[in-house]
C-alpha cells in the first residue's frame with residue numbers, strides 16, 4: 001500500500017508527514033482490495049463488514065463504535081419514490097464517521113499520538129470523537145461562526161479547539177502550519193478518509209440486493225461524499241459486482257457553488273466565484289482542494305452538478321422535519337437537489353438514491369429560526 005500523487009506520478013510511504021505531494025497535489029491511495037458479496041462479513045452489522053475492501057495496515061485494530069449499515073428507506077419526494085439513506089444516524093450525528101473510523105484506525109496503527117484537523121464542524125466533531133476512543137490527542141481548527149452545538153460537541157470529546165477569526169480557507173491555512181510537525185487528520189487531504197466514505201456505496205448496493213442505482217444525489221463542498229461514492233462504485237464495478245456506474249449528481253448551495261460554475265463553464269477545476277453566507281454551512285467551501293477530482297468523477301459517470309437556492313434549502317429542511325426527519329440545513333441541500341433533479345433531469349423510472357448527512361440536533365438554533373419565518 002502506498003500514497004501516490006497521480007499528477008506527478010510520485011509515491012510516498014505511508015509513514016510520512018507529507019499530507020500532499022511536493023508539487024502541492026492531493027495524494028491518493030493504492031492498494032489491493034476486493035469487494036464481493038461473498039467477502040462481506042455479514043455477522044458484523046457495521047461498515048467494517050467490508051474490511052476486505054478497506055485500507056488496513058499491519059497492526060490495525062479498528063477504532064469502531066459499530067458504525068454504519070444505516071437504514072435505506074423509501075421516501076416520496078414530490079410524488080416520486082426515492083431511496084434515502086439515513087446517514088445522520090451515526091455516533092457523532094453525521095456520515096463523517098465513515099471516514100473517521102477508517103482514518104483514525106490507520107493513525108492508531110501507525111502509532112500516532114496527536115493529530116490536527118480543520119473543519120467547519122462535523123468532520124472536526126467526528127475526528128475528535130474517534131481520537132477520544134483511540135486515546136489520541138486532537139486539536140481542531142474551526143472558523144469563527146461555527147454552530148455553538150458543534151463547538152460544544154468537539155470540546156466535549158476532549159479535543160482542543162482553536163477558533164480562527166477569518167474564513168474557512170484561513171482556518172485550513174492555520175491547521176496546515178500546525179501539520180508541519182503533527183499528523184494531519186484531514187478529511188479533505190487524507191485519502192484514508194475517502195476509503196471510509198466509500199462504504200456508503202457498498203451499503204447502498206448491498207441494501208438494494210447488489211444492484212446499482214441509476215442516480216446518486218449527494219451534497220458537495222469538499223467532495224468527501226462524491227469522491228467516496230465514486231471510489232466505492234468503481235471498486236464494485238471493477239470487481240464485477242455491478243456492470244455500470246450510477247450517475248453521480250453533486251448539489252451545492254447557490255450561494256457558494258464553485259463546482260457548479262466550473263461544470264457550467266466546462267472548466268477542469270473549480271471556478272473562482274463570489275460567495276455569500278448560506279444555511280448550508282457544512283458545504284460552504286469556496287476552493288475545494290480536490291475540485292478537479294470531483295469534476296472528473298461527476299463527468300465520468302455522466303452525472304452533473306446543480307445549485308439550490310436558500311429558499312429551497314429552508315423549505316426542504318422544514319418539510320423533512322414535518323415528516324419526522326430532523327436534519328441540519330446542510331443536509332437539506334440533498335433533498336432540494338432531488339426536487340430539482342426530478343423536475344428537469346430525471347428520466348422515467350430511475351432508481352434514485354440520496355442521503356441525509358447530518359442530524360438536526362446539531363443545528364437546533366438554525367432550525368428554530370426557520371420555524372419562526
Ligand SMILES: *Cc1c(COP(=O)(O)O)cnc(C)c1O
Nearest residue numbers: 122220221222223224282357358
Ligand atoms: C461534510 C458534510 C457534507 C458534504 O461535504 P463535503 O465537503 O463535500 O465532504 C454534507 N453534509 C453534511 C452535514 C456534512 O457535514
